[in-house]
Amino acid sequence: MVTPVFESTPAVPAASPEPVAPARAARILLADDQADVLDALRLLLKRDGYSIVTAQSPAGVLATLDAEDVDLVLMDLNYARDTTSGREGLDLLARLRGMDASLPIVVMTAWGSVEGAVEAMRAGARDYVQKPWDNTRLLATLRTQLELGQALKRSRRLEEENQHLRRGQGGLPSLVGDSRSMQPVRRLIERVAPSGANVLVTGEHGTGKEVVARLMHAASTRKDRAFVAVNSGGLSEGVFESELFGHVKGAFTDAKTDRIGCFELADGGTLFLDEIGNMPLTQQAKLLRVLQTGELHPVGSSKTRRVDVRVVSATNVDLAKAVAEGRFREDLLYRLNTVEVQLPSxxxxxxxxxxxxxxxxxxxxxxxxxxxxxxxxxxxxxxxxxxxxxxxxxxxxxxxxxxxxxxxxxxxxxxxxxxxxxxNGGTSRLEEMTLEEVERYLIERALARHEGNVSDAAKGLGLSRSALYRRLQYYGIKGAR
Missing domain, CATH: 1.10.8.60 (Helicase, Ruva Protein; domain 3)
Known part of the structure; x- marks a missing residue:
């Protein structure tokens, strides 16, 4: 992406938030042969916002699942035919696993034993609750299994979408993820990719910066020309110019033939410069000259060659800090980051x-x-x-x-x-995190310790319940109650 000359980095207007459709209430199928048990469970779960459907026999469960979709089954193991062994429930459990292996099933029986629990889990149950149940534990169990079930469904849907993408679009790169923190990244890419502007992609190691660069190329008017990637920060002084600008035969001892550099290879297309923050100052000056003029000289040649290249660069270094410390040229930074795309960890x-x-x-x-x-x-x-x-x-x-x-x-x-x-592995990285990352991490750990209970987590963190709720909303943390 060759950036036009400008004197200051233009601001990208913030995208207006998209309306979010209200989430559908999770639908739970309750299966028990006792009407009073179903009534009690229905009242408890409706208060927690769930949609409820009931059945009083294995046949009723199967008929319900044939007729409609449910997100979770909470089922008794003992029915009228055999009220102690749980065999009828285990048979039903096997049938359900055969119908939909991703459907979360929580089993429940008043005749609980360690052996019964083990057998139910081996047969495919996700969890096991004994009657009489504890309301708090039951709700926490259902919430956890619903979240896991939804995650598995989303995974399956993504796999199908990927297969369709590969069939229909010939390997067009995809940016996987629809989380709250990825949505503005997606919007920014959609707006910037067709423009031809230079883009700086920032983020920690392993966040997918090259994926973003390839996606930008594929969504641009340059998609039919070359995408060339080079680790610019890893090039030594001796090979930097030859690698990027090329050389002619005899330019130096090992120059047996002419060589085309990365800029010429990417002419009309996109050049991806990875690890740009590790480039020495002397090399930065040479790169800046080409970005300013669109002209280059292969090593050993006096001929000027013009190139039309869009540059996407990437780094995990704080370039503003590097500029302040004199380790990175400010004028080069302006050339590279017409728009900055920051990838979340x-x-x-x-x-x-x-x-x-x-x-x-x-x-x-x-x-x-x-x-x-x-x-x-x-x-x-x-x-x-x-x-x-x-x-x-x-x-x-x-x-x-x-x-x-x-x-x-x-x-x-x-x-x-x-x-x-x-x-616990995350604690070794606290010194590398920002204050916001540390706060989010500690909140998530507190919620995990207290099984999502906001009051207990807030007490453990030394916060009021309302203060913790504000932070949960700010960080987009879900699964709290």
Whole structure:
């Protein structure tokens, strides 16, 4: 993206917030042969905002699921035919797993035992509740399983969308994620990509900066020309000019033939300069000259060559700070960041983890000849609990590794080979976080300790309930009650 000459960085007008459709109330199927139990559960769950449908027999459960969609089944294990062993309920559980393996099922019985719980979980139940139930624990269990169920559905939908994308658009790069923090990124890319303006992509290591650069190229008028990527911060002084601008035969000892540089290769297209913040000052001056004039001289040549290149650059360095410290040229920064796209870390977009995992599972599953692979609920829970210091790149490597480790058609938590004490791993990175990142992290940990209870979490954090609610809204943290 060749940026026109300008004297100050133009501000990009903020996009107006898009209206958000009200979320549909989660629909729960209650199955029990006792009418009073169904009534009690219906009253409890309706107060919590759930939509309820009931059945009093296994046949009624199957008929209901044939007729309508539900988000979760809360079912008794004992019915009229056999009131003690739970066998009728286990048979029903097996039928339900065969119908929809992603449907969350929580089983409940008054004749609970360790053996019964183990057998139900082996048969595919997500959790187990014994009568008489504790309201708080029951609600927390249902909320957790509903969230996991929705995540699995979104993962499956994403996989289908990716397959359609590959079939219909020939590998057009996709930016996976629809979290609150990714939505403004998407809007900005949509507005800037066709413009031809130079773009600076910032964010931590592994957040997907090259994906954004490729997406910008694919969505621009330059999409039919070359996209050339180079690690500009990793080029030594001796090869920098040759790599970017090319050289002619005999220009130096090893110059056996003419060589075209990256700028000429990307002529009419897009040049992606990664790790731009690590470029030495002497190299910055040479790059600035080409960006200002659109002209270059291959090493050893006196001929001027003109290029029309859009430059997308990327860095995890704070360039404003580098300018203030004299490590980066301010005039070069103005040339590079006509528009800045700042990518959030994976810590700031945890809602996207199931989508990203499904995307990588589909990609690498095809590569390794295992397209049928799916994530088990235990694996999804482990992914959501891990702090991901390496961001999206680390997540991709973990999913790819799990495909090699998994013995069946499901990736289990142990197949991911994540470090033990996933959440605790985040504490080693506190000194690298901003104040907002630290606050969000501590709030999430407090909510996890107190099973989403806002009052208890607020007390543990030394905040009032209203103060914590304000922070939950600010950070977009969900799952609190």
């Amino acid at each position: 994976l810590r700031e977009r945890r809602e996207d983890i199931p989508l990203l995992a499904a995307h990588f599972l589909a990609e690498h599953g095809k590569r390794y000849g295992r397209p049928q692979m799916r994530l088990a609920p235990s694996a999804l829970e482990a992914l959501l609990a891990y702090p991901w210091p390496g961001n999206v790149r680390e997540l991709e490597h973990a999913v790819e590794r799990s495909l090699l480790m998994a013995s069946g058609e499901e990736v289990l938590a142990e197949d991911l080979l994540l470090k033990r004490g996933g959440n």
